[in-house]
Amino acid sequence: MKDRPNIKFGTDGWRAIIGEDFTFDNVRACGEAVARNLIQTERADQGVVVGFDTRFGSQRFAKAITETLNSFGIKTYIFDVPAPTPACSFSVVDQKAANGVMITASHNAPEWNGFKVKSNSGGSAAPEEIVDIEAHLHQVLEGTANRISASQAQNHTFDVVTSYIEQLKRVIDVEPIKNSRLKVVVDSMHGSGAGILPAVLNGGSIEVIEIRSEPNPDFPGMRQPEPIGPNLKPLSSTVREMNADIGIALDGDADRLGIVDEAGIFFSTLEVFSLLTDHFMGRKGETGGIACTITMSSMVDKLSKNYGAPVFRTPVGFKYVGPTMIENSCSMGGEESGGYAFRGHVPERDGALSGLMFLEAMIMSGKRPSELLNDLHDLVGPHVFKRVDVAYSESKRTAIANKISSALPDSIGGLTLESCDRRDGVRFDLSNESWAVVRMSGTEPLLRIYAETPDEASLSAVHADLRKMLSV
Incomplete structure (x- = not known):
């Protein structure tokens, strides 16, 4: 054997x-x-x-x-x-x-x-x-x-590539984007999304500047091709140097999206999905539910009430989000890692399509990314989010998993525990419209700790309490 x-x-x-x-x-x-x-x-x-x-x-x-x-x-x-x-x-x-x-x-x-x-x-x-x-x-x-x-x-x-680009053009009207006179920097992170957005938007007044577009399996200059703030410093600096309107990043296989605004400031993935939700249901008038993971922002719940749309929460992973979109005829789906899906396309994450949707939001609103974010916070209130990934050795996996499964504190970071969801690790719903999640990654040997609160002080306190509780 x-x-x-x-x-x-x-x-x-x-x-x-x-x-x-x-x-x-x-x-x-x-x-x-x-x-x-x-x-x-x-x-x-x-x-x-x-x-x-x-x-x-x-x-x-x-x-x-x-x-x-x-x-x-x-x-x-x-x-x-x-x-x-x-x-x-x-x-x-x-x-x-x-x-x-x-x-x-x-x-x-x-x-x-x-x-x-x-x-x-x-x-x-x-x-x-x-x-x-x-x-x-x-x-x-x-x-x-x-x-x-x-x-x-x-x-x-x-x-x-040709068939995929034609599909993107069917899903979203790219002509207003092509003729918007925007200056856009695209960071392909040396991955397989290189050339896609320039090809979709070619032929109009928009200027698309692509960086890190050469395929390179070493992904130089980053620990991994993930569109998170620390990995997008070249994108932020290029946006500032070129006086661009926005920076768009695609991860290694281009199913996830990262955004930096006109000042090169990184938007959290929760902010991006909330902005896309407001655009898709508000400006575009789409109806239907929203499928998202337990690690997605409570801003989505507030927006859903504005638009009369139910929210369907799932464990982490699009293998749960996609079927939930289909079963409940949802208009969109999303997860904290930066993957978003939209009705009219396949029920799967698409970084390029998500980037096009964000550009469409700018054009239809006539606003810059920072202005869109300010409008969002005016609508749903301030929210700050942080995810921390803690590497662990295999010998500690069982002990950490046991602590997660048995955790039931009265409060975290001074916020009262209101309810728990244990479908994937544990989600703690806290007072003051806050929440936290602790779970083992399904793709890497990492403990992931997530939290969203109205302010930085509460966020730091929640993270500190969780790490103390889990001894990490």
């Missing part, structure tokens, strides 16, 4: 260190598990879209997956070039495929890669589908899977 590798699908697929657990053998095993699940569910004839990003070896890993799927009689459609994860999601729908597989570790550090599975809706595969795939994977790795005979299927290479 083989030694079984440590392969576990978390909140957004399986991720591992390249050359350790992320090997060709293990990637092929995951591909075989997808194939066996499609055969068992009688969907093998629909085929699979296979995509890849700019990380080390991604294209070769993707090729290995197509070879595996083809050997089980499943046709494949593979990207011709590295492209965003949302391009894979859209292509699943466009090709009428049963699944999509995207080789990417999203915003993780350079030494990581990953294996994401998309459903036939284009969204992240639902938890129950992942459970079935993992069951097949267990049998493959243990050498107990039944023998399957199939004729060799074909692999088709297709132009992914």
Whole structure:
């Protein structure tokens, strides 16, 4: 019997260190598990879209997956070039495929890669589908899977970027944006979103300046290609130097968005989603609910009341948000990590589309990003947010998890505990319209601590109490 590798699908697929657990053998095993699940569910004839990003070896890993799927009689459609994860999601729908597989570790550090599975809706595969795939994977790795005979299927290479760009133009009217005379700086963070926004907006009076657009699997100048404040200093400085109107950042696989305003000041992801909510439901008049994770801002709840829209909270991960959007006919969905989805597109995060939506908000309102944020705070009151990621050794995982599961304080940071939600770690709803969440990351060995309060003093007190409570 083989030694079984440590392969576990978390909140957004399986991720591992390249050359350790992320090997060709293990990637092929995951591909075989997808194939066996499609055969068992009688969907093998629909085929699979296979995509890849700019990380080390991604294209070769993707090729290995197509070879595996083809050997089980499943046709494949593979990207011709590295492209965003949302391009894979859209292509699943466009090709009428049963699944999509995207080789990417999203915003993780350079030494990581990953294996994401998309459903036939284009969204992240639902938890129950992942459970079935993992069951097949267990049998493959243990050498107990039944023998399957199939004729060799074909692999088709297709132009992914052109079809994806045309889809973006269908979802949002880009002509007013193209002719807005705005000056926009786009930071592609050396990832697979490079060139997308300039191509969408080419041909008008708008000026798009792209930085860090060269593919580079080392992601130089940053710990990881995540669009958070510390990683976006080059974007902020370029916005100031060029006297630009806004800075837009896309993460490593371009499914997440970061925003800096005209002064180069970073907006939190909670502020960005709240601004997009106000735009989508206010200016655009969209109706329907809002699907978001337990780590999303309470500003969304206040906005939803203004627009008569219900809010559906989920555990962290778009594998929960996407299905919730579908089940409840939601107009939009979002998570704290900067991933946002909109009706009319696939129920999955899309950084480029989110950036276009933000530009549309500026044009329709006639306001700069800082003015939009001031208007938001006038509407819902002041909110400040902070997330802290604490690395831990595997030996401490159980102890930390036990402390999270048993935590039930009367107050945190001087704020009274009003209720708890334990669907994913624990969310503490506190007095003074505040909240906090502590949970283990589903993609990295990190303890994540989140909190939102009306002021910095309360925020610091909440974080200090939580770290003391968890001994981290």
